[in-house]
Amino acid sequence: MSDGYTILLTNDDGIDAPGIATLREELTSLGDVTVIAPDGNRSGVGRTRNHTAVVREHPWGYALSGTPADCVAYGLRGLDTDFDVVVSGVNDGPNAGNYVVGRSGTVGAGIEAAFLGTPALAVSAFHTTDFFLSPPEEYDFSRPARVAVGLVERALDSGVYDDVDLLNVNAPVDSPNPPVMLTEPYHDYGQQVEEVEDEDDELGPDERRVELRDRTWPDAVGWENPFPLAETHRERYPVGTDRRAMVDAAVSVSPLTVSHGVADSARLADVIETFEVE
CATH class of the missing domain: 3.40.1210.10 (Survival protein SurE-like phosphatase/nucleotidase)
Structure with a gap:
């Protein structure tokens, strides 16, 4: 420099x-x-x-x-x-x-x-x-x-x-x-979905509220601290x-890299080759 x-x-x-x-x-x-x-x-x-x-x-x-x-x-x-x-x-x-x-x-x-x-x-x-x-x-x-x-x-x-x-x-x-x-980034992700009730909700008869909670670390939900489980994670x-x-x-x-590179798929090539739009 x-x-x-x-x-x-x-x-x-x-x-x-x-x-x-x-x-x-x-x-x-x-x-x-x-x-x-x-x-x-x-x-x-x-x-x-x-x-x-x-x-x-x-x-x-x-x-x-x-x-x-x-x-x-x-x-x-x-x-x-x-x-x-x-x-x-x-x-x-x-x-x-x-x-x-x-x-x-x-x-x-x-x-x-x-x-x-x-x-x-x-x-x-x-x-x-x-x-x-x-x-x-x-x-x-x-x-x-x-x-x-x-x-x-x-x-x-x-x-x-x-x-x-x-x-x-x-x-x-x-x-x-x-x-x-x-x-390298490791893939480990889950999602927990639950219906929730709120007395202040003004929902229609065909509506309901759901909560989508990430499970980005095993045995930890949302913003919970996963590190008390360090020994489990070390093995995982x-x-x-x-x-x-x-x-x-x-x-x-x-x-x-962020190029969104194209995957080489012979199966997809076969699908495309035989695909006909009606």
Whole structure:
């Protein structure tokens, strides 16, 4: 690195979240940092985009009334700046596992950047016993932020982004010297559906309310902390997966591509060859 990098920083917890403040401060060691982040919490929106958004000037850059992907799109195409990299985070809570990664606004920002031709890194934080960082103001995001800075610098300098579109990183806030592991997102997801009753509901005779509860970790429903089951998870998740790295209090680094590559299916080729539209 000679003159420093030009960095676009965003998140999905909102521009006032403690994680992005810590990451911004650490990233200034690498170059010029422009923050374009949602004006409020936009967690779990994936790569959702809006047709319009309100942009408000902020001391760090801009607050935008949209999603993390909107922020990236505005930064990369709405500003007269050629950014070297997009960094998203530090997210309050981990983003590990195929399903969670696909729904994450933090990761969604990185995917948007990659589609627009800019390298990206998404970084999320977890606590090795508390799991979620709630309330986030009571936790120190410095270690995940330093991990992100080190990985951004090394990945850009070494040409990693010639082969990789996006690095998805999960780092512990409380492990003093965590090992850094090369990982891949692990698929483990379930859904629990239950009918619920609410006395205030004004539903029609042919309507009913249902609750859709994620089961993104075994034996944990919704936002429950799964880490008391660490020994069970250690047996369940293979070494080399992002979830196993988290259970082992390590930094998980998953190199991702976002090209939506085409699968080679001989069976589908046979279906198409014999398919006739009537």
